Amino acid sequence: MSADSVDDNRRLAKKKRFNFHLLADPELTVIDLFGFRHQGAGITGNDIARPAVLIANKTGQITWIAATSNWRVRVRPETILKQTEGFN
Amino acid sequence: MPRHCQHEKLLEVDRLSGQALPIVLSTRTEQPQNSSRPKNAFAWIIAGPIISVAGIVSYFLVFAPFPFLRDTPWLNVPLALLGCYVSLKGIAYSFRNRARRIRCGFALFGALFSLSFTSLFLFYINSMSYQLPETSQETARLKQLPEFAATDQHGNAFLSSDLAEKNIVLVFYRGHW
Known part of the structure; x- marks a missing residue:
């Protein structure tokens, strides 16, 4: 978005x-x-x-929000994938 | 007459007349040798700003898509600083060898350009890009994904409720791509 x-x-x-x-x-x-x-x-x-990332599970519960302190830096895909571990 | 332009002269006695005749053994003028002067001093003057600009511009055009090189410009900052060093070397060569004024001017301008451009880049990297608003308290307190509506790239209305019973990764980005 x-x-x-x-x-x-x-x-x-x-x-x-x-x-x-x-x-x-x-x-x-x-x-x-x-x-x-x-x-x-x-x-x-x-x-x-x-730049920010938000993860919500199937029930709509927000499990993780990350907003970097530097706008050149983005949350890396591997970090996001790690946060989604355990999701099914 | 400068020493290096003096002709070496010897006298030879004319065997017939007995008069002394001057003969010039060498008419070649020797230039003063200065071993500290590089043959390509002007190249240093030109190369400095070019290296700095290449180091900085390549960050945006080439390296920005790679997170490892974008988050911390491992390659670009050293390149920009190398450009400054080369520019300063250009100044040193120019003034040490009393180069023409225009060359000294070029050297000064090139170094000023490299240093200014590199300073701006360092400011952008170390200060400007950290200028972000504080995350609001409401954001930290969010527990449940609120209902929202937006438009996707096909022009279709998108409702967050469309993703009910699905895991969601919502990425906010600056745009302007």
Whole structure:
């Protein structure tokens, strides 16, 4: 999920051949719901989301939230997979 | 006349007239030798900024997709610093050998450029990218995934309830790809 438009996400998904949902939240409604707004950090000074990952199990219970302290750094896939161990 | 331009002259006596005739044994002018001057001093002046720029630009264009090299720029910071070192060497060569003013100017400008560009990069790496808002208390208190709606890349409405009874990994990213 990002503050990018649907068109931007469509272009990216096509280019990278993503087969998962790439959600657009240009109004930052959902991003605000989780408190991940980063004010004025966009290229044009617009608000965007900070890098973060959230994992929820089948019952909707949030089991893990990670927001890095450095926006160049992303949570690595292996770290996410480790957090999902035990999920079925 | 400088010493290196002096011609070595000897006198030879004309056997017939008995007059002394000057003969020039060597007309070649010897340039002063300076072993400390590199033949390619100008290359150092040019190479410094090029190495710095290459080290920094390649971080964004080449290495950013690789987490190991993006999180900590192991290659790019040393490259940028190497560019600064080479630029400073260029200054040293230029001034030590009393190069032309324009060359000294180039050396100074190149070093200033390398140092400025590298400083900006280090600021970006070590300070700017840490400027993030604090995670809100509400985020920390979230126990249950709230209901939300968004639009996927196909333009379809997406509801979080669509993923009921499924494990969910929700990744927030900065975008602008």
